Amino acid sequence: MRTVIYPGSFDPITNGHLDVIQRASRLFDQVVVAVARNGSKQPLFTPAERKTLIEQSISNHDNVTVDVFEGLLVEYVEQQSGHAVIRGLRALSDFEYEFQMALMNRKLNERVETLFMMPRASYSFLSSHLVREIATLGGDVSAFVSPEVREALTKRLGQAGAN
Numbered sequence: 001m002r003t004v005i006y007p008g009s010f011d012p013i014t015n016g017h018l019d020v021i022q023r024a025s026r027l028f029d030q031v032v033v034a035v036a037r038n039g040s041k042q043p044l045f046t047p048a049e050r051k052t053l054i055e056q057s058i059s060n061h062d063n064v065t066v067d068v069f070e071g072l073l074v075e076y077v078e079q080q081s082g083h084a085v086i087r088g089l090r091a092l093s094d095f096e097y098e099f100q101m102a103l104m105n106r107k108l109n110e111r112v113e114t115l116f117m118m119p120r121a122s123y124s125f126l127s128s129h130l131v132r133e134i135a136t137l138g139g140d141v142s143a144f145v146s147p148e149v150r151e152a153l154t155k156r157l158g159q160a161g162a163n
Contacts, residue, residue: 003030004115005082007073010035011043012149013054014131016123020088023117025061032080033058037070044132044156057146074109084113090124 004024010017010033024031035050045053047068054066069076077085085105087098095116102114118124126144135141135153142150 001029003032003080003082004028004084004086005032005034005073005077005080006086007034007036007069007076009038009041009043009128010050010054011041011045011128012050012131012145012153013057014123014126014128014145014149015143016088016090016119016126018057018146019119019123020086020117021058021061021064024086025063028083029063031061031064031086032082033064033066034073034076034080035066035068036073037068045152049152053146053149053152056148072108074105074112077112078109082112084115086115086117089116089118090127 004027006021006024008017021031021033033054035047035054037047043050051066051068058064058066067080073085076082085102087102089095089098098114098116102116105112105114119126131141131144131153134144135157141153145153
């Protein structure tokens with residue numbers, strides 16, 4: 001069984017993330033969406049909340065599971081018997097950062113391959129940060145996230161957020 005790990009903060013998961021998950025699920029036997037705990041960020045949702053939102057958003061994918069991890073990604077990939085890491089690329093700035101991370105991960109563990117996948121062009125501008133900002137300012141995020149995420153944003157930010 002070929003397993004790929006799709007790590008990220010997913011705060012919140014967007015339609016761009018879901019696009020990558022859906023396409024990865026056609027290429028691999030098993031996709032593990034790995035919610036990273038990152039102490040240096042101030043997330044809107046807890047890791048457990050993000051895990052639940054992702055599970056709700058991907059309920060129609062039988063070969064996708066969601067987990068929370070902390071520590072080195074390459075160690076997590078080994079623990080999950082993963083064959084590769086998949087990362088989404090939206091723009092050149094993503095590439096520079098992701099390329100650096102992939103090279104470091106390879107240095108830490110040569111067995112872990114990194115694959116880059118571009119989302120559909122209609123999601124190439126989309127980020128969790130932008131979704132949070134729009135929702136905080138009361139904008140409609142329904143075109144950018146699943147209904148479950150939109151509802152969670154509305155509850156978290158109040159009626160003004162996530163219209």
